[in-house]
Amino acid sequence: MSFIPYGRQDISEADIQTVVEVLRSDFLTQGPAVPAFEEAVSHYCGAKHAIAVNSATSALHIACLALGVGEGDIVWTSPITFVASANCALYCGASVDFVDIDSRTYNLSVDQLQIKLEQARQKNCLPKVVIPVHLCGQPCEMEQIHQLSQEYGFRIIEDASHAIGGKYQGQPIGNGLYSDITIFSFHPVKIITTAEGGMTLTNNTALAERMMLLRSHGITRDTKQMTHEPDGAWYYQQIDLGFNYRMTDMQAALGLSQMQRLDNFVQRRHELAQHYDELLAHLPITLPWQHPDSHSGLHLYVIRLQLDVIKLTHREVFDALRQQGIGVNLHYIPVHTQPYYQAIGFKQGTFPQAERYYQEAISLPMFSSMTNEQQEYVCSTLTAILSK
Numbered sequence: 001m002s003f004i005p006y007g008r009q010d011i012s013e014a015d016i017q018t019v020v021e022v023l024r025s026d027f028l029t030q031g032p033a034v035p036a037f038e039e040a041v042s043h044y045c046g047a048k049h050a051i052a053v054n055s056a057t058s059a060l061h062i063a064c065l066a067l068g069v070g071e072g073d074i075v076w077t078s079p080i081t082f083v084a085s086a087n088c089a090l091y092c093g094a095s096v097d098f099v100d101i102d103s104r105t106y107n108l109s110v111d112q113l114q115i116k117l118e119q120a121r122q123k124n125c126l127p128k129v130v131i132p133v134h135l136c137g138q139p140c141e142m143e144q145i146h147q148l149s150q151e152y153g154f155r156i157i158e159d160a161s162h163a164i165g166g167k168y169q170g171q172p173i174g175n176g177l178y179s180d181i182t183i184f185s186f187h188p189v190k191i192i193t194t195a196e197g198g199m200t201l202t203n204n205t206a207l208a209e210r211m212m213l214l215r216s217h218g219i220t221r222d223t224k225q226m227t228h229e230p231d232g233a234w235y236y237q238q239i240d241l242g243f244n245y246r247m248t249d250m251q252a253a254l255g256l257s258q259m260q261r262l263d264n265f266v267q268r269r270h271e272l273a274q275h276y277d278e279l280l281a282h283l284p285i286t287l288p289w290q291h292p293d294s295h296s297g298l299h300l301y302v303i304r305l306q307l308d309v310i311k312l313t314h315r316e317v318f319d320a321l322r323q324q325g326i327g328v329n330l331h332y333i334p335v336h337t338q339p340y341y342q343a344i345g346f347k348q349g350t351f352p353q354a355e356r357y358y359q360e361a362i363s364l365p366m367f368s369s370m371t372n373e374q375q376e377y378v379c380s381t382l383t384a385i386l387s388k
Contacts, residue, residue, distance in 0.1 A: 001325055001373075001374070001377050003327060004325060005327040005367070006365050006366065007188075007189030007299070008188065008367045010261075010265065010368050014257055018253045022249050022250050025249075027249045032249070033252035034252040036252070036256055037252035037259070038199070038252075040255075040256055041174070041199055041201070041255075041259065042201060044259065045173070046171070047174055047182070048204075049201065049203070049204075049205065049208035050200070050201050051199065051208060051212055051215060052197065052246075052252060053199065053247055054196060055187075055196055055198045056199075058198060058243070059185075059199060059200045059245075060088035061091050062211045062214040062215055063181040064089060064091070064094070066211045067128070067157070067181070067207070068128070069094045070093050071092075072094070073095070073128040074094060074095050074097060075089035075131060076099055076116070077099070077108070077132075077159070077335075078101055078132070079099075079101070080101050080331075080332055080335075080354050080357060083335055085133050085335070088131075094128070098335065098336055098346075098350075098351055099112050099130075105289065106302065106357060107132065107133065107134065107135050107139075108132045110145060113130070113148060120152075127154045128154060129154060130154050130156055133159040134162055136162055136302055137162045137163045137166050137298045138166070138290060138291060138296040138297075139160070139166060139167075139173055141293070142156075142177075143169070155180045156179040158173070158181070160182050161185035163296070163299070164190070164192060164262065165262045165263065165297045166297035166298075168294055176202055181204075182200070182202070183201075185198050186199070186251075189299075189367070190299060191297050192261075192265065193254065193255070194255040196251070197247050213225075213239070213240055214245070216243075216244070216245070219236050219237065219238050220236065220237055220238075221235075226239070227239070265368040269297070269298035269368060272298075272301070272366060272370055272375060273298050273301055276379070279379040284305070284306040284386060285303045285306060286305075286306065287303060288301060288302055300331055300366055301363065301364050301365075301366040302361050303362055303364060304362075305317060306360075307360060317382075321362070321381065326377075326378050328364060328365070329363045333358060334351060334358050336351060337358075365378055
């Protein structure tokens with residue numbers, strides 16, 4: 001059995017041909033594929049606007065800026081996420097804090113959020129923005145988070161980097177019903193890919209226009225946004241300090257092709273998850289729990305070792321799987337335990353559920369092209385390791 005990664009892209013001949021067509025066209029960077037990809041994603045999700053960028057990190061950054069995050073503001077997110085979910089606030093000059101996770105979904109805990117909000121209100125230090133992270137593709141409890149936003153006055157960015165193709169309360173993630181902005185990632189291990197790439201979605205036209213400006217140097221060719229009539233057909237104005245966060249036409253063409261198989265990708269991931277549930281049910285591990293309101297995109301399949309029963313350590317199980325050619329991973333190291341965040345004042349022990357999760361979690365291989373044979377090898381190998 002060859003090495004089995006925890007995740008990988010699924011590239012078809014149709015995907016390749018679509019990119020080749022762009023390479024043979026007049027547009028490699030900014031052409032018709034970018035708006036076509038944006039339209040496909042916004043239509044699929046039921047959002048009014050979609051803005052394609054070069055990564056989900058860039059998407060998070062311009063989303064924070066569009067919502068006015070700056071010096072003196074506070075942004076809250078989950079400690080179990082990739083560092084970009086927190087770093088985006090720091091890029092804007094704001095400070096960041098975390099809300100501990102729910103013990104079953106591993107998403108930001110609504111109960112802990114409400115407790116922390118009430119404490120923050122009493123101290124007059126409420127967050128400007130909260131960034132719930134849809135870990136593994138399972139959406140957070142967005143209706144309750146939205147209700148809290150109405151009471152406590154914060155804005156919401158859904159970090160749905162793992163979650164395109166999933167649903168919440170029967171509706172597509174990304175429709176913006178309970179948030180200001182939603183973020184998707186199209187990294188190769190995600191559900192669909194543009195190689196590198198990301199996207200912001202919103203129903204707010206003013207936010208969309210601001211993010212479009214910020215992704216391209218703060219430059220506009222829209223005469224309605226200019227300070228005076230253009231000098232000629234060549235004219236543009238820089239009206240803000242933006243960035244080079246644009247997606248290329250080659251990337252967008254790949255994404256547009258991949259969108260045609262998105263539902264199939266998610267369906268296959270659910271088949272794999274169900275098979276994992278069946279094959280691993282007898283082991284001393286905790287299997288993923290799905291909230292009844294959610295239909296996960298299933299970017300990841302995370303198990304937790306019952307270390308009080310297993311005679312091996314977390315690291316021993318992880319290393320044993322790697323030694324057998326199974327590319328397990330760990331999503332994620334709690335952000336507040338990273339040296340950079342420790343240096344700015346965060347301490348071990350602050351978010352106990354997140355820290356316990358880290359001590360027990362392992363991401364098993366999960367990708368749409370994974371074969372039944374590969375999956376059965378993963379399960380039989382894990383069974384053998386845990387029986388020792």
